[in-house]
Amino acid sequence: xxxxxxxxxxxxxxxxxxxxxxxxxxxxxxxxxxxxxxxxxxxxxxxxxxxxxxxxxxxxxxxxxxxxxxxxxxxxxxxxxxxxxxxxxxxxxxxxxxxxxxxxxxxxxxxxxxxxxxxxxxxxxxxxxxxxxxxxxxxxxxxxxxxxxxxxxxxxxxxxxxxxxxxxxxxxxxxxxxxxxxxxxxxxxxxxxxxxxxxxxxxxxxxxxxxxxxxxxxxxxxxxxxxxxxxxxxxxxxxxxxxxxxxxxxxxxxxxxxxxxxxxxxxxxxxxxxxxxxxxxxxxxx
Numbered sequence: 001x002x003x004x005x006x007x008x009x010x011x012x013x014x015x016x017x018x019x020x021x022x023x024x025x026x027x028x029x030x031x032x033x034x035x036x037x038x039x040x041x042x043x044x045x046x047x048x049x050x051x052x053x054x055x056x057x058x059x060x061x062x063x064x065x066x067x068x069x070x071x072x073x074x075x076x077x078x079x080x081x082x083x084x085x086x087x088x089x090x091x092x093x094x095x096x097x098x099x100x101x102x103x104x105x106x107x108x109x110x111x112x113x114x115x116x117x118x119x120x121x122x123x124x125x126x127x128x129x130x131x132x133x134x135x136x137x138x139x140x141x142x143x144x145x146x147x148x149x150x151x152x153x154x155x156x157x158x159x160x161x162x163x164x165x166x167x168x169x170x171x172x173x174x175x176x177x178x179x180x181x182x183x184x185x186x187x188x189x190x191x192x193x194x195x196x197x198x199x200x201x202x203x204x205x206x207x208x209x210x211x212x213x214x215x216x217x218x219x220x221x222x223x224x225x226x227x228x229x230x231x232x233x234x235x236x237x238x239x240x241x242x243x244x245x246x247x248x249x250x251x252x253x254x255x256x257x258x259x260x261x262x263x264x265x266x267x268x269x270x271x272x273x274x275x276x277x278x279x280x281x282x283x284x285x286x
Contacts, residue, residue: 004076004108008152011082011110014041015154015184015206015229020222025234027053028071029078030272034236037271042082042110045075049234061120065091065100073107078274082110084154084229089119094136094143101147101155111154113186113208114144116161116173131164134173141180156184156208162199163189171202184208184228190216200225 001009014021023044024035035043047068048059054067068087076083087104090097097114104112116137118130131137137159144155157177161170174185185203188210190196196216200207206228209216216222222230243262250260270276 002150003080004105004110005150005152007080007082007108008110008150008154011042011084011154012152012183014082017228018223020219020227020230022230022232023084024081025049025232025236026075026079026083027234027237029074031236031240032075032079032081032083033272033274036079036081040081042084043075043079044084044086044231045072046086046231046234047088048086049237052237061088065096065103069103069107072104072109076108083108084111084113084156085109086158087112087114089117089132090114090140090144094139097140097143098147101144101153102149105148105150105153109153111156111184112144113156113158114140115158115186115188116140117159129160129164131159131161131169134169134176137173138176138180141177141182145181154183155181156186157182158186158188158208158210160188162187162195163191167195167198170199174199174203178204186210192216193221196225196227 021041023042024038024040026032026035026043026045027049032043047063050068050071051057051059051063054071055063057063072083072085085104087100090100101112116132118132121128122130141157148155157180159170159173159177161173170187177185182205184206186208187199190209190211191213192215203226207226208229209222209227210231212222212230212232246262247260251257264272
């Protein structure tokens, strides 16, 4: 079994477990190592954080598949945790979805979501959202499942229908996507317990939530409803930007480097840079 398949098997075991978990939001090799070091079971790499990291751009779907896959590979080679990623709309139609699955599988991801939102936003819909037809969504889910080579790779069917078209359409899409052979259902836009209570009985697969508003942010409740992954936003990258800004601002304003606050310890930097591994390799091979 390859190291990628082993990670994917672990990810499937987490999805099949009896607990709702929060992933570590990662965006580069160093953040991935920190997530592993502090004890997260798996990492999550979102399209929004990818756009920030790679392009310094907002989440307007301007990142390319090649750029996204390359960053996924950098993250995966830096740590040993399973990595779930947000593959957005699969970067095009159903054929593009197949190419997306191929590239991300090669990059070592353990799971990915494919969504049924019409992306990039079409002309005249700036700032808004529109769903693909249910039929096109089904085509994308079938294409994603068909494209994977490693059967351990997790495909999550993602929909924002609850926020755009309501509960009944969400149930219809969830039911259809399950029949396509996806491994999990990823819901975005839930706001109330009533919505989740109405949808959950129709979901036969592990549930992933893209956000947990205060009204539903209770792990016991989420676990009972079949939720196995609940995202908490992507705050680490935002915190990192604030730390960089504060450091540069202080130095520009005259603070001496020895007086800077919030710098990492040498022990933390050894973790972030995997220095123990590199020291061992240099000893053994150089």
